[in-house]
């Protein structure tokens with residue numbers, strides 16, 4: 001690089017020279033498109049300007065020229081129109097049937113006729129208007145593509161038979177099956193299941209009879225039935241039977257019953273047509289009819305360990321494993337298989353780590369009780385006064401009034417003590433969220449791998465509906481307050497973690513560099529620079545966490561949390577709208593009071 | 609002993625730095641080739657210089673020429689790929705983290721282009737930051753911080769937040785922060801570049817007069833040659849990671865090492881930079897051309913170290929050449945022609 005170039009700031013630049021003229025872009029028929037594009041740019045193209053190919057053969061034209069957006073839109077419009085017309089095949093036969101007895105089927109006839117006329121009108125309108133729209137838009141879309149191509153040379157341009165082939169493949173894949181589906185009635189729910197059963201059963205029979213053809217199988221079975229019938233007839237004909245003969249007779253009857261079922265299965269199998277299979281595999285449900293043997297039915301139980309007790313360790317326990325016999329011939333789908341496996345896993349963990357679960361439950365219960373007592377023993381005037389002073393110090397007079405009247409609402413409706421139970425749950429859950437979420441957030445901000453692991457987990461946690469958190473909590477801890485706290489923590493912790501990490505990551509690189517340049521250690525960097533600068537973000541996370549905890553504290557009433565939520569769930573059960581509504585308002589007010597005061601504190605912090 | 613010694617420092621960014629440096633040394637690859645072959649960026653290329661006690665050393669170059677990268681080696685915010693840096697005779701590459709942190713906090717102050725103040729701390733706490741990191745108590749911190757504030761004429765602003773101050777004032781705070789621990793060395797990475805011209809001028813003057821008093825060894829970075837000439841006792845010019853010339857302002861202006869430096873120098877006024885000794889013609893060659901010097905005239909005289917500005921002053925209002933006298937002898941002659949060529953920076957015909 002010469003010094004002059006460097007000084008003038010004009011770095012030598014490779015300007016790619018590419019012919020971007022319409023003839024190169026359009027390839028065939030360039031004269032026509034050249035004039036159309038020119039008129040379009042000048043605003044001279046009349047509204048009704050129409051591309052005939054777009055009107056008549058839109059799929060082929062758009063694929064040939066690579067205007068894929070148009071291909072998909074025209075395909076969708078045509079298919080919708082045709083599907084509407086296809087309804088004739090679906091309801092036509094029904095209508096004919098109904099006309100066999102017009103007086104009895106008057107209602108049906110009227111209904112089918114109405115449906116068909118609506119379908120036909122909509123179908124024709126979609127086809128005609130759709131094609132018109134495509135014809136009108138074709139050249140305009142094509143011009144859009146041209147503009148894009150001028151910027152990005154990789155955009156589809158020219159004409160290509162290869163694209164037409166792709167389009168035809170798509171058509172073949174999409175159109176026939178969709179149109180066929182439109183002509184068919186909904187398939188009976190059990191039909192596909194019965195089909196699979198008949199097929200599996202017949203396969204088993206084929207192998208047990210040692211034949212390969214179904215016709216052989218039926219004749220073999222018929223032969224066997226004839227034999228049984230003759231034998232039974234002779235036995236029944238004789239006047240007196242020995243004990244042996246009598247037991248033989250009942251054996252024959254049993255065998256006959258079994259054989260009848262087998263013959264039925266084979267008949268079912270023969271009744272399954274190719275069309276039935278096609279309907280089940282491709283147009284009904286996703287073909288997940290796979291069946292597997294269920295997992296082993298195991299239960300784990302913790303029982304006193306007599307050996308160890310005998311050796312002098314009193315109170316020793318051990319986990320035993322009990323296996324139940326499998327049910328003969330039971331097969332389950334994959335969903336059930338997985339669900340049962342998970343159940344077994346949870347069962348094992350519960351038995352194996354009973355000590356840990358008990359200890360955790362105990363700690364949670366004790367801390368809940370402590371906090372609850374603190375809330376409930378503090379006289380309400382003190383708490384109300386405190387809240388109002390906070391509101392007055394950090395927010396405006398409006399908030400003071402709001403806080404005052406909200407808390408009066410609780411007091412007047414005698415919800416105070418119950419609201420304090422909810423508060424206790426929220427406080428304990430939030431405290432756990434802070435103690436766990438803050439370090440995890442810091443770790444996530446500092447460590448790429450930690451971030452890589454934690455981020456998706458948090459995303460999933462935030463998308464799972466809150467009710468689902470109750471299930472594992474109940475599975476491990478049963479129904480009581482501690483699992484409610486845990487479910488609340490799990491539900492409420494993501495914003496704490498995420499916003500802590502965000503706040504730390506937001507600290508500018510240059511600020512951190514300055515701190516290091518003045519001799520800060522990693523630890524000092526965290527405590528004196530990163531955490532203080534992340535405080536607004538962390539406070540925002542805390543606010544969100546508290547709100548989520550409050551909402552989850554309500555929902556976890558389903559698994560035994562006390563407080564306002566319990567009133568709501570009880571009201572749900574008894575269909576007492578009034579009670580539920582009042583409790584709901586109380587929850588909303590508590591949430592708003594906390595939110596307002598926290599917002600006030602946050603904004604006074606961020607003024608610094 | 610020099611305060612700062614930088615010896616053969618290379619910095620190559622990228623995972624394959626070691627391979628890249630070997631290739632550059634053996635095959636003399638350029639920046640673009642290294643990027644292509646190793647995906648590595650050459651930040652600094654074989655830089656060596658020393659800075660003496662109390663000196664202001666300017667590093668000048670276009671943005672991206674590696675000035676910031678080089679200066680960050682001096683407090684080891686960046687580890688060199690090769691080469692050594694010695695501060696007061698000690699190799700900082702061999703220091704343990706603790707010793708290094710002590711060095712940064714006590715011996716080296718740094719000022720940044722974007723101030724990089726801590727927004728949640730008051731001005732006083734910002735200034736006391738390095739002291740706080742060393743565990744100094746609050747009382748002494750406040751005292752030292754207030755003294756530093758006075759040095760940069762921001763007395764009474766200690767309790768403000770940085771966001772309440774203007775850009776120029778913030779940079780004064782940045783300077784005060786660097787001075788608070790009374791370090792021996794100041795590293796200043798384009799400290800005034802983000803400021804308005806007038807305020808920049810102001811701060812330059814203040815910093816110069818402050819330097820007169822405190823005599824800190826300073827490495828001052830700028831992309832502006834005027835600033836480099838104003839501030840620097842010596843100037844190092846960087847291009848593409850390489851130091852292409854080191855010298856005084858006059859050296860650089862009168863004898864640029866290459867086209868790159870010459871282009872920089874082209875727009876610089878030589879009036880105050882070039883001395884008579886650089887342009888004067890020897891008496892004999894003058895006599896050979898124009899005949900002997902006539903004693904009857906009252907020639908204007910100047911000393912060899914007088915700048916062109918003085919010569920212009922002397923030459924106006926007379927047709928006579930200026931005699932350059934040293935120790936009572938005439939050592940050279942400056943005619944109007946020589947003077948005009950000297951101003952232009954071209955050789956007299």
Ligand SMILES: Nc1ncnc2c1ncn2[C@@H]1O[C@H](COP(=O)(O)OP(=O)(O)O)[C@@H](O)[C@H]1O
Nearest residue numbers: 621649650651670671672673674675676677678
């Ligand atoms: N951390 C880094 N990783 C990769 N390249 C870097 C890094 N820091 C600086 N560089 C590169 O090194 C070169 C010198 O940058 P820098 O020292 O900031 O220049 P200056 O301060 O002179 O403007 C630039 O090309 C820049 O892109």
Ligand SMILES: [Mg+2]
Nearest residue numbers: 675676677798
């Ligand atoms: Mg820089």
